[in-house]
Amino acid sequence: MQHLSACRHINLTACPDVSEIRPVSGASRHAFALVHDVAAQEVDATASRQLRREVDFLAAVRFMVEAGFHPHAGRTTLRLAEVFATRMARSKDGHVPFSAEATARMLGLKRRAVFNHARYLRELGLIAYVEHGTKRNVLRARHCANWTKEHGYRATATLFAAVAPRVWDEAMGRRIRGHGYKARMTGVTPSGRILAVATALEHRRERADGQQRHPVDNSRPCTPSVEVPQLHTTVAVDGGIKDRTREHACREKKHRQRRGRGSTHWSATRTAAAMQEARSVRLHTWWTQGSCVRQLAYALRPCFEAGWTWEEIAREIARWTVPLRPRHVASYVASEIRRRVNAGELHLPDGLVAPYRQPETSTWDDDANPHGPRYAAMQAFKARTYRPAAARAAAALTETRRLVTRQRQPAQERPAQESRIPGAHPENVLLTRQEFASLVENSLPVLAGETLWAQTDEAAEYRLDAECRRGTWEYNPPLWSGYESSAGKLTDRHSVTIS
Structure with a gap:
């Protein structure tokens, strides 16, 4: 076995020397090969049988480590096995959850040391894989496309099953039926019975020594129901009245008053x-x-x-x-x-029955009573959670209050707006009927829609013809221009050739 000082991850003060572990007598008679194949360390493929009690698991670990079947297993391996044994009670099948970080903090070791000693236990056939842990987010796989950041992150831990190799059962003298994880103990051999009796006597002796080594603490006072009665005597144990002080001897004795009626003031009769x-x-x-x-x-x-x-x-x-x-x-x-x-269905004098405690009324948003701040805190929480809806509700409430306040106020006469034109008065701005009629006669008539569009098209054609100055240009005056000859007829078109 390796020396303890060669392991940097082991605390020398917390762990005794590995030399204290001695090979078990008779262990050399049983042949055992370490399980180096990772596939054989699974529950379905292991050659060890299932264990459900932590006492059996610790006994198997001590036997395998002290027998020296593994060259690197030692006291730290036993400490890791004790941690696994405390977790076996959480599962009816004896399964142990394994977290390297948490176990390293618990034992004061490094993460790599925890992995190494867990591997030693697997190679000794004392634990087997039930489920391999992963760092992937299982919540993402569970929710698939519906996963959001609010679901969070959750990884899966490695699950080990506590098992016992066949070499330990043979050394303990036990009869096993079956093979592998589902094997069961059916009885014991005569040598196994002798060993079991010796183990039980040793446990009984250790329990008795522990009780004598740690006596029951009776320093605290007992309750009156279990207090040991003492013999009544008038003689003081400390030497009598001569050892008392004068103040203690001369002080007035206070007699204990008997308890009278109860809190309800009802007598026994x-x-x-x-x-x-x-x-x-x-x-x-x-x-x-x-x-x-x-x-x-x-x-x-x-x-x-x-x-x-x-x-x-x-x-x-x-x-x-x-x-x-x-x-x-x-x-x-x-x-x-x-x-x-x-x-009000049963009439009894006041004070005989305690009334129900009525909560104080509140007007929602006032701070004059205890319900006001609580309501304000609730509104703040709703604003953080449902911000758009809360904002719309607050805006609607503010607008409603403004309208109600405006309706309650008395109507006020609005002052007349001053004119921006200096010296302008209504009598100087308004037109009389005669002035309006003269303006209609002197102004141009309003053209209809079709006439206006026709005049616009003719003006556009005239402008296009005037701008085109390539070769022969025909001068076509518009029809509405009114060019006439001395006889009152329209003039003919004149062709002008530009050289």
Whole structure:
């Protein structure tokens, strides 16, 4: 086995020397080959059988490590196995989740050291792969195209199964039926029975030594019910009155006052009378029969305080429509009396029944009561979560308040706007009927749509012909220009040749 100082990842102060681990006597008789094949370290292919108890797993690990089957397994391997054993109780199948980072922090080792010693346990046939871990986001694979950043990231851990190799079962003298992970123990050999008895006696001796080594702590005071009675004596243990101080001997003794009536101020006689009345009520009401008389009398105390007799109480309870027998009659009676008194259905003097605590009213957004800041915090949360909807709601609320405030204000007369033209008055700006008629006569008539379009087309044609100065240019005056001869007819077209 390797020396401990050669391992830089092992804490020398926390781990004893590896030389303390000695080969087990008789282990050399059993042949064992390390499992170097990774495919043989799976649950489906392993030659070791399944273990569910952490005690069996630790015993198998100690045997395999102390026997020296692996040249590199040592005390750190045992510590890693103890961590795995504490996690076996979480699974009914003895499966152990493995996280290299968390295990390294727990043991104070490096990540590579944890991987190495886990490999030693696999090669010894003590653990087998159930599921290989991965750093891929399993949530992305689960949600597929619907995955968003809000789903987060989650990887999968490696799962190991605690197993025991066949060499350990043979050394312990156990009969095994089957092969591999599904193999089961069916009995023990005579040598195995002797070994089991010796192991049980050793565990019993260790348990007894542990109890003697750690006695029960009785320093704290016991409760009065389990306090050991002491013999009554008048003689002081510390030497008598001569050892007491004068102040302690001469001070006035305070007698312990007996506890009087309870918090309800009901005496024992009155309580007994109430129980007798409650017994009569229970006999005359079918759904109260079989209940505790003392609890029923305590629930009916408000009625007894009001001076009601058992006949009046039974008559009142008979009015309650109870279809089924309540599970706890006294609790139902007390709650129903309180509900009916607060609802005004049952009239009892004030102070006998505690009223329901009514919450203070709030006007949504005011800060004058405890509900105002809470509502404001809720609105702030809604604004962060549903920002567009909250913004629209706030804008609508502001606009509504503005309109309501504007409607409540009295109507004010608006001042007349001053004219921008200095010295202009209505009498100087408005036209009279005669002035308007003269303007219509002297202005040009308004042309119709077709006439206006025809004149526009003729003007465009004239402009195009005037701009084209290539070769012969014909001068065609527009029809509307009104060129006429002395006889009153239109002139003929004149052709002008440009040389």
